[in-house]
Amino acid sequence: MQNKIKPELLAPAGDLEKLKIAVLYGADAVYIGGEAYSLRAKAKNFDKEAMAEGIRFAHEHGAKVYVTANIFAHNADFEGMADYFKEIYELGADAVLISDLGVFAVAREAAPDLEIHVSTQANNTNYQSARMWYQLGARRVVVARELSLREIREIREKIPADMEIEAFVHGAMCISYSGRCLLSNYLSGRDANKGACAHPCRWKYHLVEETRPGEYMPIEENERGTYIYNSKDLCMIDHIPDLIDAGVVSLKIEGRMKTPFYVGTVIKAYRQAIDDYFEDPAKYEQKREYYLDEVSKASHRDYTTAFYYGRPDGNQQVYTNNSYIRPYDFIGVVQEASDAEGYAWIEQRNKFSVGEEIEVMPAKGPSFSMTVTEIYNEAGESVESAPHPQEKLRVKFSQPVQPFDMMRKFLSDTK
Template sequence: MGNSKIVLPELLSPAGNLEKLRYAVNYGCNAVYVGLKRFGMRAAADNFTTEELREGIEYAHTSGAKLYVTLNVMPRDREFGELRELITQLKELAVDAYIVADIGVMELLKNINPDAVLHLSTQASTINTETCLFWHKYGIKRIVLARELSLEEITYIRKNTPESLELEVFVHGAMCVSYSGRCLLSNYFTGRNANNGQCTQPCRWKYQLVEEKRSEFPIPIEQNDEGTHILSSRDLCMIEHIGVLVKSGVNSLKIEGRVKSAYYTAAVTNAYRMALTDYVNNPDAPVNTAYFKEIASVSHREYDTGYFYTSPLDKAQICTVNEYIKEKAFLSTIEEYNPKTGMALCFQRNKLCLGDTVCLLSPSKTAREIKINELYDNEMNPIENTPHPQMMFYTKIESAKVGDIIRGQ
């Protein structure tokens, strides 16, 4: 039975480009966070031009979602001229909030756009109540708490800070072995500054220990026969703990993954949205195991609960196998659907063959099995498969909607 008194936190999804933004919004997020071509912590993502940002804001707002822009790098003096120009351009757009970490960037935003809403990035390493109160007094509306905090500590901070200060926590995605993401290894090994969004992820590399004068004789300290990967963190996944997250009183649940695929964005957002909706309808019911299966279908490393229940001192959350668990094949998206004929016009992402048994993923639903019994090119000529990248084709599906995803089993 539904509980109208439960206040659900915002579901905040990553959007590495305009396509991913649309998937995040369509599959149930309340807000998206995006980066521009400069000054965000994910330089490897496609990111947005100012014109794409304008389009993204319109799409999000039309759908009832908010859009936050990341400006959370640690810039040098030589970068402030360009940053000042960018913030001046952004002032004309209806950005809902800016995610920031550097106090110089905050001051620049305040001076150029006094009405800008500021969210403090997890890069700021906020781990206690007094620091939260300081930033709130400074003018920060929301704090993205450090990933190193336990659920108990998060709950304590919520109880001892004013309701006007919003709190946000990461609940899903890749974890950084460095404290609050402040990595120095990338810059040391490759000259690419992780604190300016250019991380090369040396924490994911495989290491061996060698003695200074005997480099040809590596010392056998391997975790397993694949080598030593003592810096590679497991991925965070809190889908099975939605209830305690809601009860903690945090205002926003954040999904990591601006560099991940559009399918990742859709599937993970969809699973967490369904879990949140179920919690409102029946707070005492366990989380549907089918949602975890959906989460397991995307590219990820071994899942764990981060530091919500265990301290980094007690459990390092390091992978036992330093490889991605690959996601199900993203085969196509439905661009048009005729409910009378059941014919779906699809956009090819990967090769699909006549007779394949695949899955159809729709917003607010778990994936269901379908069989490809009919396949046509865009002129309705029968075909055996879809071999050409990004080709348009037709297939017959019982009940589908525009934006649905066809994926492998």
Template structure:
């Protein structure tokens, strides 16, 4: 058991001379280095909103719905092997698109490659040198070296996979040339605040503020490797922490206590994080970048959550009250039971596990709008789930919470009337008074 003791000592006061007292009075008026850092931290420096981009479509939705930056990966070395990811050509297109909108693109190379993968990694580095993303998110020092050899001016961000939890570690990485550290999710706001006071003010701090959490320190869990042979550190985690378990001890006579329903217990399955109500606390702790988890989630999830946090952040810095619609918006997408992670507690106090492992979603993802003809009042749409004529729906646009409408006349691509959109991914036309390319139709 680890016990931390906080000791406070009081030194016996020394009565100063008049000259000494005058000097001490002047000294007290000078801010300390830590106070200067805290002042810099709280100088209303609006944090970056960083959104997931599991593929090119999601990248564009994240940017259109308010992300200051996105993070993505190519098909290897990016911790999300099943996300779809981007080809080198798509990465180049995504960079051009994001930059045209004033947003940045960060590429994740945060797996822990083995020696037999290093030659492939070096080839990847050469490909990435031709596109030059705005930063690389890396956890392995060897990968950093390889990237720096091929791209000397590369901006380096340290991944949360490195499990950074103290200022000494951050100061070490700062000397190596790392510009930003993605802190471990297990830190509290008080710990983050203390870290900010003890690092270079120019070092950036990034924290996950929304999305799924790992039951272990990120990258330290071996359940997937052991139970399925899928390497979590290689981006192929099977998430056995989300499976149902029964607790059984055959030889002990005493009871073993575990919360369990008829389907089993979820002792490993973490709640989703949601910090949208606590923007001010994150800002005051010195967080420079608010990161949304979810490269494997849908384009709708990416757009809706990015949009909600964009509105919440802007409202906070405009001096407005928190809009409860931002909170409601997070309920509309697929999610598990929400919590605030460990920002206000610690892993040894709160296990942060769900009561049930079902996904919750108030508004299903129905379609996306690709074009709108105002003269004809027709929106060209791409089906994501079945829509029915007469169904209640909501049209979501950037910087809004959407508007309700009733689905009216629909047509196939030959302009034949249809009553529903039964085929997965089908294109169709929808009569609607107004819409924009990139809008989302939801139930």
């Protein structure tokens, strides 16, 4: 495609397994958290050894690794911070994501050659702030989720040509502006701005407001209350041309705490959509429903385009429940390539049984369906089902499989 820059597909990686899956399933880059300074304290995250292995694996496969350090720092957080930035630079990290000016200053001094991206937590809503970050040494800004495509396009026009724009295109939305929220602190004592959010926006509430007569919140959907703060999930897979036209060069998927199945499913779908668009826009147009169907196979809430096409209204919330739509069960991941007879060792994640119809999703190429005909445990005994999580099993496959290919089965109850 002429005069179009192919955007980077940026994937979440909450641990080493998810990093490898993200890269193998098509991510151009991944973002990870270290054991400190990251906004996902509940994710497994990466110690020094895991980070070194992850960076090495990504680079061997032509992908980049960005390390998040986007907390709002207090005085005590600066102890050891300079050494941390030196360490991740020496490990080969391609960039670090930062939202706090003090943290930014420490990173610039400790590792001056480490590229800095400004996190969405910094409330990047205008071109003036982007210019200022650029003058301080940043080379990429992650724009706030609250911006429209029109606003992003204007930022692109008014910032230096070599400054990049990254934007979230898929995943959970936050009820608070750019994720700056004190609700979790107030209700549970867990600091959302230190990575420990309890997600009280997903809880159910009864709300009464005495001083605004005539303004009624939808609080009577059922007898148990309503989930008035519970946002739908963002999905822009069928709007990729608009994102590119607005000047976004990195399409970011949310979900460092999501499952490997979620990461592989979503990344593969976006990889196909981006590649199809750059191969032939008409091909992309014809397959829009297919892409939506593919990302919908991972657990999700109802989808929305959020702020991209205008200010959201009440239809962007899920009022009736806080559960996910879960059409498929992640039942296993292949550990080694299948042998000449079609057998391969897998690690089981959810129960499946002989006689069930399952689907295999390879990192590359189309998925295929098969009936499970043979399962063997580690002792070589034939078994009828696999009920124990993370059990190692030998399974007969109908087509060749490779390490990190994933197995899933359709669920009749999708809620």
